[in-house]
Amino acid sequence: xxxxxxxxxxxxxxxxxxxxxxxxxxxxxxxxxxxxxxxxxxxxxxxxxxxxxxxxxxxxxxxxxxxxxxxxxxxxxxxxxxxxxxxxxxxxxxxxxxxxxxxxxxxxxxxxxxxxxxxxxxxxxxxxxxx
Amino acid sequence: xxxxxxxxxxxxxxxxxxxxxxxxxxxxxxxxxxxxxxxxxxxxxxxxxxxxxxxxxxxxxxxxxxxxxxxxxxxxxxxxxxxxxxxxxxxxxxxxxxxxxxxxxxxxxxxxxxxxxxxxxxxxxxxxxxxxxxxxxxxxxxxxxxxxxxxxxxxxxxxxxxxxxxxxxxxxxxxxxxxxxxxxxxxxxxxxxxxxxxxxxxxxxxxxxxxxxxxxxxxxxxxxxxxxxxxxxxxxxxxxxxxxxxxxxxxxxxxxx
Numbered sequence: 001x002x003x004x005x006x007x008x009x010x011x012x013x014x015x016x017x018x019x020x021x022x023x024x025x026x027x028x029x030x031x032x033x034x035x036x037x038x039x040x041x042x043x044x045x046x047x048x049x050x051x052x053x054x055x056x057x058x059x060x061x062x063x064x065x066x067x068x069x070x071x072x073x074x075x076x077x078x079x080x081x082x083x084x085x086x087x088x089x090x091x092x093x094x095x096x097x098x099x100x101x102x103x104x105x106x107x108x109x110x111x112x113x114x115x116x117x118x119x120x121x122x123x124x125x126x127x128x129x130x131x
Numbered sequence: 132x133x134x135x136x137x138x139x140x141x142x143x144x145x146x147x148x149x150x151x152x153x154x155x156x157x158x159x160x161x162x163x164x165x166x167x168x169x170x171x172x173x174x175x176x177x178x179x180x181x182x183x184x185x186x187x188x189x190x191x192x193x194x195x196x197x198x199x200x201x202x203x204x205x206x207x208x209x210x211x212x213x214x215x216x217x218x219x220x221x222x223x224x225x226x227x228x229x230x231x232x233x234x235x236x237x238x239x240x241x242x243x244x245x246x247x248x249x250x251x252x253x254x255x256x257x258x259x260x261x262x263x264x265x266x267x268x269x270x271x272x273x274x275x276x277x278x279x280x281x282x283x284x285x286x287x288x289x290x291x292x293x294x295x296x297x298x299x300x301x302x303x304x305x306x307x308x309x310x311x312x313x314x315x316x317x318x319x320x321x322x323x324x325x326x327x328x329x330x331x332x333x334x335x336x337x338x339x340x341x342x343x344x345x346x347x348x349x350x351x352x353x354x355x356x357x358x359x360x361x362x363x364x365x366x367x368x369x370x371x372x373x374x375x376x377x378x379x380x381x382x383x384x385x386x387x388x
Binding site: 031033044060071072077078079080081083085086088 | 165191195197198199200201202203210212215218263282283286
């Protein structure tokens, strides 16, 4: 049900072997409710993450695509240390092609590790079958 | 030349030092202050405008394990905030708890934790204009907010759920439960009336076929069927503590299977 996430990296060398000090938004995954998806229809997309830092923070998350529209473009949650979070978007693909959904999540005003903020998945968009 | 140049050099050095001092002063003004944990200790039932205009309302107490902060759009796109209790994705039954016009979702945390412990996925949400949710307060649109939460619950794998609300939340709960009667098998109203500031759930209450719990809501007693009436006095104490909380947990557990 949930797509794999590429791009998440471990803590940078300057923090190793401990977690970075401060808020640290970590992208866990991008989930699609329905597959296959058809061009011209609206679907829910879930972007999940976790504040793996040691400071409570606001977290800004955005979702982008190369095909179609996403609303809202960005959302904000407030996450305490070690708390997971999820943000829900509506995605309407336009064309039948392989669409890529890219998400980035950032603690604001500071994110102590930018290496684990972003990821993407690709999914095939189909035309509605005609009978 | 040398004697004539010295005052110029001194003036130049002085000007550079002065500029440096000014620059340092300006720079010190734009340095961001560190996050102050105290600002997150807002009291319960704090309300305010949308997320961009105020500090966050964080009144969640206890462990954050299995409690997920969620941001989601209402059915009309308004940005809402809430918590999903029991966020392991393994729960097929759930509940949505809707607050009253004078509070925010924090009023439901104890009940949400009890239901989570009994195997339910539970959403508490701030209606628009309350807590961390965006937009102006708009009671007439409260059922749109609940419908947004229902979409989130569906995404989490929940098949059957109940919607419980206090006052404004109760009216919105009845309307939203009727709109999604295919999955909303139970509705509970506490201290509510069928109509509240532009939101009228009278027709929905008459037509709703699921089970219902009616606590101190005389207006709903003649409308909802399959109901359990309860006239306990919830006006003098916290409406969802004590015997009212027991009744709600028992009702959800008996209705959403």
